[in-house]
Amino acid sequence: MSKLNDNTLAYVADYFKALAEPTRLKMLNALQDGEKNVGQLTEVSGCSQANVSKHLSLLAQYGLVKRESRGTSVFYSIADPSVYKLCELVCDQVVNRLIQEADVKKLFMVG
Amino acid sequence: MSKLNDNTLAYVADYFKALAEPTRLKMLNALQDGEKNVGQLTEVSGCSQANVSKHLSLLAQYGLVKRESRGTSVFYSIADPSVYKLCELVCDQVVNRLIQEADVKKLFMVG
DNA sequence: TGACTATATAACTACATAGTAATATAGTGC
DNA sequence: GCACTATATTACTATGTAGTTATATAGTCA
Known part of the structure; x- marks a missing residue:
């Protein structure tokens, strides 16, 4: 870690930031036993659908979850x-x- | 992780939040080769002394660093x-x- | 096509916090 | 005691973002 430049530090900080939110942890937690669609994740998290959607797009942006739409649903799963x-x-x-x-x-x- | 209640999730999120800041990562990085006082960490981080002090108290609050004052200096080191x-x-x-x-x-x- | 459902987005509010400048506190040595 | 240095704290500004409401987009089925 000693050779990390400021740019890389910013990336790492962003990754941690993606995890620094109870609702997002709860969703990642729920994804442990396989993919779930937005509706299911909305139910699990107890948040509004709009809020869940925003959290998911953030998690996807930082490469924590994968997105796959099938039919009218969008399924999310753990990327790594x-x-x-x-x-x-x-x-x-x-x-x-x-x-x-x-x-x-x-x-x-x-x- | 599946048995974590909301309270624990909040704790975990807070821990990640402590790491979700480039300046704090830089300071933790600097502490890899042993304790440093606030002045040294101020120099390393390139921030103001007040700012460094605030970051350090946050890191200490979440149990990431230990604080030990000796003379007029205060030395911080990695807690775990x-x-x-x-x-x-x-x-x-x-x-x-x-x-x-x-x-x-x-x-x-x-x- | 139109009604219906699932997801995403936009505009907004409220709150948390990183950073600064100024000041307070505390230890040292005279 | 006083001057000096190191650290912490306070008050403040600016920015980011979690959450909400309303709306837009896109797929399905009649």
Whole structure:
């Protein structure tokens, strides 16, 4: 990573930005067990159809999902499953942090 | 990841958000070879001291860096080196994508 | 063709945040 | 105490974007 120029850093930051949104994570999460169309993703996410459509086009733009229209539906699927590795790593981080905070809290409650 | 509730998703999204900023990536990058104080990070990032300080407090808040003040200086260091794994994964993704785009471009230029 | 359904887009509002300039805080040494 | 340096914070502006509503586009079937 030490040789990254500003341009590449901007790309990487954009990639992270695509993941930095609960609704988009929820949709990626839903796509783990295979492709879904916009209607299904709208249902899963609990957002408006317009909003889902916008999120999906952003995810597609950054290469996180693939788009395929069949009939009147458009199906989206994960472009590269390695995105889940990222999420796992972050989940571990977050969980560890929460545990750590819980421990500290316990420490204070005892003392 | 399939069992994540909305609360946890928000945490994960926040973690990604902390990484979704070129300046912060640059600072994390600079911390790869050990701790640095705010002055050094200001120099590396090319931002104002106030701005660097804000970014650092955000990174500390999300548990990405550790803070230790010694004398009049405050030294920051990486809290968990696994953050670099994340960056590597994303870099690979980004690079692959750029290569793919370059190939497509070449295809069009030839044809 | 026209009615119907699925998806995308445009215009807009509200909110978050990156960056700046000025100021506050805190440690060091006289 | 005072001057000096390093870092943090405050108030502010400008920009980006999540979400909404309304509308446009495109495919299907009668």
